[in-house]
Amino acid sequence: MTRRLGGIALLIPLLSALSTPAIPLGFRILLVALWVTAIARPDWAITAVIVIVPFASWLFVAFDAPPVRSAEALVLVVLSGAIIAAARPPRTPLEGQRPALGPAAGVFSAVTCASAAVMLQVMQAGTHAPWPFLRDVLVFLTRDYLVGPPGSFAGVADAALLLEGIGLAFLVARHARDGVARPAQLFAAIGLAGALAAALTLKTFVTTALEAASVREFFWRLAFSRMTVHVADANAAGSFFAMTAWVALAFAANRRHPRAPRRLALGHGLWLSAAALILSAMWITGSRMAVLAVIGTLGVVAMTVSGPWRKSAVLGTARRLWLARALKGAMAGAIVAGALLLAALAIGLDPRPSPARSTSRMLSMRADFMVTGLRMMASAPIFGVGVGRYFEMSGRFMPPSIYWFYFHENAHNNFLQIGGELGLAGLAAFVWLLAVAAIRIVRGAGADPGDRLLVGALAGLGAFVATWMTSHPMLVAEVAYPFWMLLGVALARADGNAQPPLASPDVPSRAASIAGRRLSIAGRPLLIAGRPLSIVGRPLSIVGRPFRGAHVLVGAVIAVLAVSVPVRAKRQMATIDFGRFSFGFYDWEQEDGQRFRWTSRRATFFIPLNARELHLPVRAIHVGSNLAPTDVSIAIGGRVFHRLRLPNDEWVNVRMRLPLLPEDEAFQRIDIITEPTWSPAALFGGRSDVRVLGVQVGEPVTGP
Numbered sequence: 001m002t003r004r005l006g007g008i009a010l011l012i013p014l015l016s017a018l019s020t021p022a023i024p025l026g027f028r029i030l031l032v033a034l035w036v037t038a039i040a041r042p043d044w045a046i047t048a049v050i051v052i053v054p055f056a057s058w059l060f061v062a063f064d065a066p067p068v069r070s071a072e073a074l075v076l077v078v079l080s081g082a083i084i085a086a087a088r089p090p091r092t093p094l095e096g097q098r099p100a101l102g103p104a105a106g107v108f109s110a111v112t113c114a115s116a117a118v119m120l121q122v123m124q125a126g127t128h129a130p131w132p133f134l135r136d137v138l139v140f141l142t143r144d145y146l147v148g149p150p151g152s153f154a155g156v157a158d159a160a161l162l163l164e165g166i167g168l169a170f171l172v173a174r175h176a177r178d179g180v181a182r183p184a185q186l187f188a189a190i191g192l193a194g195a196l197a198a199a200l201t202l203k204t205f206v207t208t209a210l211e212a213a214s215v216r217e218f219f220w221r222l223a224f225s226r227m228t229v230h231v232a233d234a235n236a237a238g239s240f241f242a243m244t245a246w247v248a249l250a251f252a253a254n255r256r257h258p259r260a261p262r263r264l265a266l267g268h269g270l271w272l273s274a275a276a277l278i279l280s281a282m283w284i285t286g287s288r289m290a291v292l293a294v295i296g297t298l299g300v301v302a303m304t305v306s307g308p309w310r311k312s313a314v315l316g317t318a319r320r321l322w323l324a325r326a327l328k329g330a331m332a333g334a335i336v337a338g339a340l341l342l343a344a345l346a347i348g349l350d351p352r353p354s355p356a357r358s359t360s361r362m363l364s365m366r367a368d369f370m371v372t373g374l375r376m377m378a379s380a381p382i383f384g385v386g387v388g389r390y391f392e393m394s395g396r397f398m399p400p401s402i403y404w405f406y407f408h409e410n411a412h413n414n415f416l417q418i419g420g421e422l423g424l425a426g427l428a429a430f431v432w433l434l435a436v437a438a439i440r441i442v443r444g445a446g447a448d449p450g451d452r453l454l455v456g457a458l459a460g461l462g463a464f465v466a467t468w469m470t471s472h473p474m475l476v477a478e479v480a481y482p483f484w485m486l487l488g489v490a491l492a493r494a495d496g497n498a499q500p501p502l503a504s505p506d507v508p509s510r511a512a513s514i515a516g517r518r519l520s521i522a523g524r525p526l527l528i529a530g531r532p533l534s535i536v537g538r539p540l541s542i543v544g545r546p547f548r549g550a551h552v553l554v555g556a557v558i559a560v561l562a563v564s565v566p567v568r569a570k571r572q573m574a575t576i577d578f579g580r581f582s583f584g585f586y587d588w589e590q591e592d593g594q595r596f597r598w599t600s601r602r603a604t605f606f607i608p609l610n611a612r613e614l615h616l617p618v619r620a621i622h623v624g625s626n627l628a629p630t631d632v633s634i635a636i637g638g639r640v641f642h643r644l645r646l647p648n649d650e651w652v653n654v655r656m657r658l659p660l661l662p663e664d665e666a667f668q669r670i671d672i673i674t675e676p677t678w679s680p681a682a683l684f685g686g687r688s689d690v691r692v693l694g695v696q697v698g699e700p701v702t703g704p
Helices: 002-009 011-018 025-040 042-062 070-086 102-122 130-144 151-177 183-210 215-224 234-253 261-285 288-311 317-346 359-379 390-396 400-406 414-447 452-469 477-498 510-522 524-535 549-574 680-684
Strands: 539-542 545-548 582-591 594-608 613-619 630-636 639-646 652-657 667-675 696-698 701-703
Touching (some): 011 025, 011 070, 011 130, 025 042, 025 070, 042 070, 042 151, 042 477, 070 151, 070 477, 130 151, 130 594, 151 183, 151 414, 151 477, 183 215, 183 234, 183 261, 183 452, 234 261, 234 477, 390 400, 390 414, 414 452, 452 477, 594 613, 613 639, 613 667, 639 652
Antiparallel strands (some): 539 545, 582 594, 594 667, 613 696, 613 701, 630 667
C-alpha cells in the first residue's frame, strides 16, 4: 500500500503537464499511455523511456513547442507506474548483493531533502502563517512545475532531479533483477539511444558542412566544427556519447548465445558500426575530456580482460591468441593515443583552434572554476549553500579573471557542484553511493568474466563519471537520467552474476578463477574501501530483536537533519540583506520610461519595518485570449490586506497604509499574488518566452 501511495503521489507534479495547453495534446496522451504501460508492463515503459528521454528537448524544438521539462515528465510517469508495479510480489528470489545501496542512497536523499526544506523555510521569512505558503507550493507543483522556469523554487527542481535519478536506478535494478525486464534488452535500448543521437548529430553536421561556400571551407568545417543536436550542452553530449559508445562496443564484442552464427555476425557488424557512429559524434561535440575518458577506460579494460580472455576455454586457440593480441594492442594504442593527445593539448595543438578554446585558456578557466567551488565549500563546509543555489551564489566566490566574463556560472565539475550546494555531508554521501555501486558491479564482473555487456557498462559508467572533472552533465536531465538507468541495469546484471546458484555449483573453471582475480585486482581499491561500507548492511541484534544497522544509521541521519533545518534556516536568514532580497520576480525591464519587473504567480519583496506607507505601481497586460480581468492580492506578513482588479492595460498606483507588525522582525514582507497567470509561449506558440507571467510591478516607494 505504501508503494502504491508513493506512486500516486508522483502524479501531483504531473498535473501541471496534463492540465496546460502549453504542452501538445499528443505528448499528454503519450504520458497517460506510458503511465498505464508502466503499471502493466514496466519493462516496456522503461525501455521506451530509455530511448525517448535523450531526445525529449529536441523533439519539442523540432515541433516548435514550448521548452517544458518534458524529460522529467516522462521520468515521473515511469517512476509512478513502476513504483505501483513494484508492489506486486517478486517473480524470482534474486536479491541485491552487499554492500547495500540503500543506506548511502537514504543518507544522500535525506541531505538533499533537508537542504530543500531549508530553502523553503527561508522563503517563509516574514510570515507567521505557513498555510498560505504551503498552498502556493501546491499550486506551483500542480500548475507550474513542468511548464515554466522554476524561479524561486529552483532548489526544489534541482533536488527533484537528483532524487528522481536515484529512484530510477533503484527501480530499474529492481525490475531487471526480478526478471520483469531483461538487462540485455535495456543495455540494447541505451546503445540504440546513443546511436540515434549520434546519427542525428552527424546528419546535422554534414548538412551544415555542405552549406560551405568553398571546398576549403567544407573540409575546414568537417575537421574543426563543434556541434551538438539532441542537447544544448556540448560537453554533456560528449559525456553521453562516451558512455553509450562503450555499450555499443560491448554488444559488438559479445559472444553469448551463438545459436545463429550469421545473425550473430550481422548483429556484431551493426553494433560495431553504431559504436563508430557514436565515437564520431563524440568527436564532433568537441569535448576533450570525453575523448580522454574513452581512451583511459579503453586502456583499463584492455589491461583487465586481456589475460582472462586469452585463457578462456570458450574460444578456440587461434581466436584466443588473436583476441589477446588485439586487446594488448588496444591497451598500448590507448596509452599512446592518450599521451599524444595530452602532449598536443599541452603545446597548443588543439583540433578546434580558437582564442576562446585555446588549451592554456581552458586550463586556466577550469582552475578558476575549481577555486570558485572550493571557496563556496569553505563558506559552508558542512551542509553547503543550498541545493540549486550554486549558479546564483557563484559570483560571490569567482576570481576576477572569470567573474567579468560569466558573473554567474555552474561549477564545471559535478563533484564541486554537489560539494558547494550540499557541503561535505552531501558530497561524502554521494561518493559513498557511487563507491558502493562500483563495488557491486566490479564484483559481478569478477564473478562472470565472460559477461562483456557488464564490462562495457562498467567502462561506460566510468567514462561518464570521469568527464565530471571538467563538466556537469548531471545538470542536464536528458543526459543524467540515462546514466542512472544504465547504473540500475548494471547493478541488476552484476547481482545476477554474483548470486550463488540454487543448486550445488560445479567447480569453477581455471579461466574463470583467473578472470575473477584479474577483475578484482583492477577494482581492488574499491573492494578494500567497500569493507567498512558493507558493515552498515549487516544484521545486528539488541535485546534479542534483529534489525539492520542501516536502518539505525539512516534514521539517525534523518533525525539530525530534521533538527538542523530550523537552525540552518535561521542562520541563513541572518546573513540576508532583506532590503535587496526578493523572489518570484523576473529581470528588470523598461518601457516608455517606466522601469518594471514581471511577477510570477507569487512575488515577494521586503521593506523596512518602520515604513508606514507603500506606493506600488502595478499594470496587467491583456493580449490574445488573455482578456479576462486580472485579480491582484497584496499580502503583508502573510495576510492579505488589499485586493484590486485590473480590467485594462493602464498603470495603477496602489497606495497602502501599512499595519503595525511585531517588533521582533527587522523587515516587512510584501507578497503580490496574481490570478490568472499567462505564458506568451502558450498563447502565441514557439519557444521565445516560456515565462509564467503575472503583472508588471514598478519600483516600490515607502514612506513614514
